[in-house]
Amino acid sequence: MNIIVLAKHAADPESEIRVSQDGKSVDERGLVFDINDWDRYAVEEAIRLKEEHGGEVVVVGVGQTEDTLRKCLAMGADRAIKVPVEPGMDSYQTAMAIKEAISGEKFDLILAGLMSQDYNNALVGVLLAGMLDIPFATAVTSIKVEDGKVKIVRELEGGFGEENVLSLPALLTVQSGINEPRYVSIMGIKRAKSKELKEVSVSVEGGYTEIDRIYTPPVKKAELIEGSPEEVAEKLIQILKDRGLI
Amino acid sequence: MRVFAVAEIKFGELDPVSIELLNLANSIKGDGTAEAVVIGNGISKYAEELAKYADRVWKIEDSSLENYNPELYVDVLSQLFSKEKPDIVLVANSSRGSEFAPALATKLNAPVITDIVGLDTSNGIKATRYIFQGKLLVDILVKDGDTSVFTVRQGVFKEGSEVGGEVVDAGIKPSVTPKREFSQIIEPEVGEVDISQADIIVSVGRGIEDASNIELAEELADALGGVVAGSRPVIDSGWLPKDRQVGISGKTVKPKLYLALGISGAFQHIMGMKDSELIIAVNKDPEAPIFGVAQYGIVGDIFEIVPALVDKLREIKG
Numbered sequence: 001m002n003i004i005v006l007a008k009h010a011a012d013p014e015s016e017i018r019v020s021q022d023g024k025s026v027d028e029r030g031l032v033f034d035i036n037d038w039d040r041y042a043v044e045e046a047i048r049l050k051e052e053h054g055g056e057v058v059v060v061g062v063g064q065t066e067d068t069l070r071k072c073l074a075m076g077a078d079r080a081i082k083v084p085v086e087p088g089m090d091s092y093q094t095a096m097a098i099k100e101a102i103s104g105e106k107f108d109l110i111l112a113g114l115m116s117q118d119y120n121n122a123l124v125g126v127l128l129a130g131m132l133d134i135p136f137a138t139a140v141t142s143i144k145v146e147d148g149k150v151k152i153v154r155e156l157e158g159g160f161g162e163e164n165v166l167s168l169p170a171l172l173t174v175q176s177g178i179n180e181p182r183y184v185s186i187m188g189i190k191r192a193k194s195k196e197l198k199e200v201s202v203s204v205e206g207g208y209t210e211i212d213r214i215y216t217p218p219v220k221k222a223e224l225i226e227g228s229p230e231e232v233a234e235k236l237i238q239i240l241k242d243r244g245l246i
Numbered sequence: 247m248r249v250f251a252v253a254e255i256k257f258g259e260l261d262p263v264s265i266e267l268l269n270l271a272n273s274i275k276g277d278g279t280a281e282a283v284v285i286g287n288g289i290s291k292y293a294e295e296l297a298k299y300a301d302r303v304w305k306i307e308d309s310s311l312e313n314y315n316p317e318l319y320v321d322v323l324s325q326l327f328s329k330e331k332p333d334i335v336l337v338a339n340s341s342r343g344s345e346f347a348p349a350l351a352t353k354l355n356a357p358v359i360t361d362i363v364g365l366d367t368s369n370g371i372k373a374t375r376y377i378f379q380g381k382l383l384v385d386i387l388v389k390d391g392d393t394s395v396f397t398v399r400q401g402v403f404k405e406g407s408e409v410g411g412e413v414v415d416a417g418i419k420p421s422v423t424p425k426r427e428f429s430q431i432i433e434p435e436v437g438e439v440d441i442s443q444a445d446i447i448v449s450v451g452r453g454i455e456d457a458s459n460i461e462l463a464e465e466l467a468d469a470l471g472g473v474v475a476g477s478r479p480v481i482d483s484g485w486l487p488k489d490r491q492v493g494i495s496g497k498t499v500k501p502k503l504y505l506a507l508g509i510s511g512a513f514q515h516i517m518g519m520k521d522s523e524l525i526i527a528v529n530k531d532p533e534a535p536i537f538g539v540a541q542y543g544i545v546g547d548i549f550e551i552v553p554a555l556v557d558k559l560r561e562i563k564g
Contacts, residue, residue, distance in 0.1 A: 013379040014452075014510065014531070026382070091348075092357070119377045121360050123348050130352030135317065135425035138345040139495075151429075155495050156341045157256075159434030159488065167425045175495075177482030208357030212372060212385040219535070222527060222543030229554035232544055236526065237558050239542060243524060245446065245503050246470065246562065 001055035001145065003046040004102055005077065006112035006124065009061060009068035010036040013117055024211045026118075035068040038113025042174045044181040045143060046111050047076040053145055055108070060101060062094050066197070073192035074184040080197040090207035091123035098124070099131050100202040109150065110171040114139050122173070129171035136171040137164055141178050247278040247367055250332040252323065253296055254340060255284070260292045263338040267398055268299040269406025271336060274367045275301075278333070280409065283416070285322060287312040293413045301411040304330075306418050316346040317424040324353040325418045332393055334371070339397035341495075351395045357388050358395040363402050375399075379512045380535035401517065437489035439473050446472025447501045449492055449519070452479040453508015453529060453548055460485050462552050463507060469559035475499065477515045493518035507548045511536030528552075 011017075016030035035043075046057045059072040062083045069080040083101045085093075110129075115122035122138070129136035141161065142153040148168060153161045155175050166172075225235050240246045251267035253260065264282070271280035279301040284292050286307065293303045306322045323346075327335065335350070337343040339361045351358035363383075364374030371388040373396060388394050441447060448467040454460065460474065467474045474490065481491040492499055493515040504522035509515060511527070511534055519525070520539050527540035528548050537543040544551055 011378070013381060017378050017381050017533075019382065026378075117379070120379065122344055123358065123360055126345065126348035127352055127358075130320075130349035136345075136349065137316075137426065139341055153432060154341070154345075156431075157494055158498075159491070159496055161432035163429040163432060165427045165429060170425070176478065180484070206390065208388060208390050209359065210387045210389050212387045214377075214382055214384045217376070217380070217383045217538075219538035222525075222537045222540035225542055225544050229546070229550040230558075232546065232551055233554035233558045236542075236544075236555060237562070239524075239526075240470075240503070243502075245524070246559065 001049055001053035001109065002105075002107045003049060003055065003057050004105060004107045004110045005039070005043050005046045005057060005059045005072070006098065006110070007039040007043060007059050007061050007065070007068050007072050008036040008113070008116050009033055009063065009065040010116050010118045019214050019216065023213055023215065026214060033067070035071050036113050036116045036118075038115060038117065038174065038176055040113075040181045041176055041178050042111040042113050043072045043075055043077060044179050045174055047182075048179065049109070049143065049145060050076075058105060058107075060098055062097055069197055070192055071184055073195045073197070074188035075182060076188065077195075079195055082197060082199045083202055084199055085202060085204050088211070090209055091121050091127055093204045093207045095124050095127035095131060097202045097204050098128055101200040108168045110169070112171070112173045114173045114175050125171060125173040132171070134169050134171055135166040136173075137166060138173045139175040140172045141175050143172060143174075143178075247275050247333045248281065248330070249275050249278065249334045249336065250281050250283055250327070250330070251300070251336045252338070252343070253282050253284040253292065254338045254342060255286055255289070255292055260295055261338065261340070263340065263398075263400045264296060265299055265406065266400065266403040267336040267338060268296070270365060270398060270403040271334075272299070272406055272409060273403075274334070274365055276367070281332070283323065283326060285311050285319060290413075297411050297413050298408045299406065301409055303411060303413045304416040305413060306416045308419055310420050313428040314342055315424050315426060315428060316349060317422060317426055318420045319346045320350045320353050321420050321422045322418050323350055325421065326416055327354055327393060334365075334367070335393060335395045337395065337397045339399050343397050347395055347397045354393055354395070355391070356393045356395050357391040359386055359388070360397045361399050362396050363399050365396060376513065379510060381533060399513070435487070435489050437487050439490070441473055441475045441490055441492065442497045442499050444473045444499070445501050446470050446503045447475050447492075447499055447522075448472055448505045448507065449475045449477065449509060450480055450486075450507045451477040451509030454480060454485070455508075457483070457485040459549075462549070465556050466505070466552050469556050469563070470503070472501075472503070477509045478512070506536050506540065507552065509536050510534045511539065
């Protein structure tokens with residue numbers, strides 16, 4: 001069972017986010033980068049599948065991604081491929097770059113997170129599946145490999161799920177909560193140092209889109225209640241009383 | 247412009263997002279047409295309903311299309327679009343649409359932009375979408391491509407008027423054998439508490455920090471006579487059962503009071519609670535999108551505010 005996992009080094013949406021002077025990019029100062037949360041689940045799932053079925057886990061990252069690739073190796077991935085291009089937000093270019101970088105790899109399964117926590121496009125995985133012409137499923141919450149096929153459950157709206165069976169090779173994007181990702185141990189970090197992290201240069205052309213403007217959304221703001229915790233509690237109780245809620 | 251909207255049928259009903267796609271199509275078509283595509287088996291009634299809002303409805307009907315299959319969808323849609331050459335294709339940003347749309351785009355060599363909340367065709371094609379879980383907006387220009395594919399956020403394009411068009415049979419049949427097979431639909435888990443029926447909900451998000459702190463929310467819920475629910479990160483961490491999840495993939499709630507504690511307010515969550523009668527949010531981050539839907543907001547630490555509130559409520563109740 002050879003598994004390729006896509007992992008993005010992505011900014012945390014909970015960090016301080018500002019628009020750059022040019023109005024076309026996000027100011028990286030104040031941003032906290034880490035492995036994309038959805039990809040963390042994908043890496044964990046890949047390692048679990050390998051533990052069950054044997055084989056190899058190869059993690060692929062695009063851009064400035066060493067920290068995240070090292071983390072994946074420390075979690076238990078066998079080797080890493082870094083694709084040193086900066087395609088920004090154009091997911092087509094990212095998917096093309098990955099396609100080229102893995103062209104020499106033999107794989108049964110490609111796993112990726114459902115989306116990235118920064119741009120929330122949810123595109124790279126399925127674009128890659130389309131380019132490779134392999135079956136795919138998104139928002140996957142359960143993966144079982146049996147008889148050369150993969151049985152999955154994917155998330156639908158309203159708490160419903162859908163079970164499907166895909167022939168291999170296939171690409172799956174995983175939903176958060178599919179597993180409980182392991183912590184990176186000191187031993188893991190030590191072992192990761194001796195693992196292969198290879199750079200693969202690719203050429204990326206064109207792209208279909210261009211950022212015109214990035215800006216803060218105009219939002220209706222809540223009426224703010226200020227004061228000490230006791231004062232705030234007092235005011236909230238008054239609001240609840242006025243509404244007949246207590 | 248020729249704008250095509252791919253309708254969505256769910257559990258035997260035409261999903262309202264299909265009409266929203268046509269509302270958007272009508273608003274940007276200019277001298278062109280707003281056309282719908284409906285895929286499935288036994289779909290004439292949906293086609294007739296769609297025709298009220300479209301200039302033309304294309305029916306793609308086959309017994310193999312009874313259940314959604316992304317490979318068959320990409321196959322039949324690319325057959326239709328290769329022939330009809332739409333300028334714009336609109337797809338719902340649903341569990342289904344967001345799955346097949348990127349693959350359709352690769353098949354058509356078309357640009358694709360997901361989860362859009364605005365589309366301006368007055369000077370080129372410019373789409374608007376949120377990034378960083380709703381904290382920023384971005385306008386994206388389409389540079390290249392004869393057809394562009396967009397997945398559209400639900401609930402944004404609710405306004406529109408009726409058009410009254412024709413229904414035509416597209417005469418298209420699937421031409422591929424899918425490598426993915428549908429097995430079954432899995433029903434939601436049923437727990438002891440149905441949050442969709444609750445009048446008062448104390449809902450916790452990532453800001454609750456740890457499973458042991460759920461107790462704090464439970465104390466508050468007890469004092470208010472309500473129930474505890476949560477946003478996705480809390481459910482993912484296993485701190486609350488899946489049937490307590492509020493949001494698109496969880497439950498939709500409409501209580502008299504929704505108290506959001508440490509919830510940032512990702513769109514998927516907001517869609518599940520925005521119709522609550524009164525929304526009060528407590529969050530450390532003044533920029534949290536949850537303050538955009540709450541009537542009252544407290545920028546502060548839930549570990550200070552909640553105990554103070556519990557104490558006061560207990561005082562009142564004696």
